[in-house]
Structures are given as C-alpha cells and as structure tokens.
Amino acid sequence: MVNMIYSISYKENIVGNKDTNDLVFNIREDLQFFKEMTIGTTMIMGRKTFESLPTGGLPKRKHVIVSNKIKTIEDAKEILGEKYIENLTFINLDNLEEYIKDETKTNKISIIGGAMLYSHFLEDKNLFDLLSNVYATEVERIPEIKNPVRLVEHSNLTRKCSSEIVKIGQGKDRLDNNNLVDYKVVKYFKG
Ligand SMILES: NC(=O)c1ccc[n+]([C@@H]2O[C@H](COP(=O)([O-])OP(=O)(O)OC[C@H]3O[C@@H](n4cnc5c(N)ncnc54)[C@H](OP(=O)(O)O)[C@@H]3O)[C@@H](O)[C@H]2O)c1
Numbered sequence: 001m002v003n004m005i006y007s008i009s010y011k012e013n014i015v016g017n018k019d020t021n022d023l024v025f026n027i028r029e030d031l032q033f034f035k036e037m038t039i040g041t042t043m044i045m046g047r048k049t050f051e052s053l054p055t056g057g058l059p060k061r062k063h064v065i066v067s068n069k070i071k072t073i074e075d076a077k078e079i080l081g082e083k084y085i086e087n088l089t090f091i092n093l094d095n096l097e098e099y100i101k102d103e104t105k106t107n108k109i110s111i112i113g114g115a116m117l118y119s120h121f122l123e124d125k126n127l128f129d130l131l132s133n134v135y136a137t138e139v140e141r142i143p144e145i146k147n148p149v150r151l152v153e154h155s156n157l158t159r160k161c162s163s164e165i166v167k168i169g170q171g172k173d174r175l176d177n178n179n180l181v182d183y184k185v186v187k188y189f190k191g
Pocket of ligand 1: 045046116120
C-alpha cells in the first residue's frame with residue numbers, strides 16, 4: 001500500500017512556507033493523525049522536507065530521501081549536516097518508481113512531501129497509478145504567508161478520484177496565533 005498524506009489550505013492550495021520551510025498549519029490533532037498514519041511505514045520525502053523534520057528524524061519510521069544531489073553517505077553527511085541520521089536511504093527521481101515497487105512488497109509506504117514530490121506523483125501517470133490513497137487534511141482558512149508553497153494539482157483530485165471524509169475536527173493552529181480552525185481529513189481513492 002502506498003499512501004500520500006498532506007495538510008492543505010485548499011482554497012489556494014497552500015501546503016507550506018517557502019521562507020521558513022514550515023507546514024501551512026500546525027494543529028496538534030492533525031500531527032497526531034499523521035503519526036498514526038505513518039508509524040511503522042517507510043516514509044518517502046523530498047530533501048527539503050527531511051531537513052524540516054526535527055533533528056534525529058521521526059521514531060519508528062524508515063526515512064527515504066529523494067534527492068538528485070545526494071548520491072553517497074558522504075554527500076548526505078555534508079548536505080544534511082546536523083540533520084543527518086544513521087540508516088538513511090536516498091534515492092533519485094529516476095529510480096523512485098522501481099524503489100516503490102520493490103519496497104511495497106514488504107512495507108507500507110507513506111509519501112510525506114513536500115510540494116515538489118507531491119506534484120511529481122500527481123502529474124506522472126506511472127507514479128500516480130502506484131498510489132493507493134491520498135489523505136488530505138483540508139482547512140478553509142488562508143494563512144498569511146508571504147511566500148507560500150503551493151500544490152496546484154490538489155484541485156484535480158476531485159475530478160480524478162472518488163473521495164470520502166474520514167475525520168472532521170477543530171484545533172488550534174500553532175503557526176497562526178493559535179487561531180481555532182475547522183479541518184477535515186479527506187481520503188481520495190481511485191474507483
Ligand atoms: N502540507 C504538508 O503536509 C507538507 C508536507 C511536507 C512538506 N511540506 C512543506 O513543503 C515545503 C517543502 O517543499 P519543497 O517542494 O520545497 O521540497 P521537497 O519536495 O521536500 O524537497 C525538494 C527536494 O527534493 C528533491 N526532489 C523531490 N522531488 C523532486 C522533483 N520532482 N524534481 C526534482 N527534485 C526533486 C530535490 O532534492 P535535491 O535538491 O537534493 O536534488 C529537491 O530540491 C516546506 O514548506 C514544507 O513544510 C508540507
């Protein structure tokens with residue numbers, strides 16, 4: 001199984017902050033949902049998303065970085081600096097599809113960002129076909145972010161997939177003055 005998971009301010013397709021490398025919002029209950037979804041899985045992410053994780057990475061999950069720059073452990077140590085962790089796997093875009101096909105035989109996979117990697121999956125037919133579900137935590141509120149990172153392909157999911165709401169909630173956004181926001185987790189799937 002290959003799940004993609006992200007949080008999004010869906011009216012403007014904002015998923016992050018270019019200047020800070022932060023998420024678009026930070027709601028404790030949503031991070032808890034992310035944890036439940038990803039624990040025990042192989043997490044595949046772009047290099048910048050890995051760099052935005054807490055130093056040491058996330059426990060009980062395998063970390064796989066997609067990078068065209070990192071080819072050896074020495075490259076990883078130099079480029080990632082203090083963020084470098086043991087047991088990192090790094091792959092490049094060209095062998096992503098093959099890696100997933102092999103890894104999914106034994107492990108559940110989570111695609112956890114960022115925008116570059118998400119849009120690649122949503123645009124590339126072969127990669128899109130490998131996805132089982134997309135879990136999007138959707139918030140209507142548009143945060144004030146000077147240089148937002150967008151995922152415009154999100155808008156096409158309603159046309160390409162069926163969907164169901166799996167969770168509805170309300171939580172404080174720690175990145176936006178603890179504003180109380182409504183969120184819903186929407187599962188997009190084929191068929
Ligand atoms: N809303 C969410 O749920 C969520 C989740 C994760 C991240 N984010 C946010 O997204 C932002 C970071 O996203 P991002 O798009 O800048 O970075 P990213 O996808 O995390 O990483 C980009 C890097 O990964 C490699 N890469 C991944 N996909 C690639 C592609 N299609 N083509 C070429 N290289 C590719 C390249 O590494 P090399 O340069 O090493 O070759 C590239 O520079 C941050 O603000 C972060 O907080 C949001």
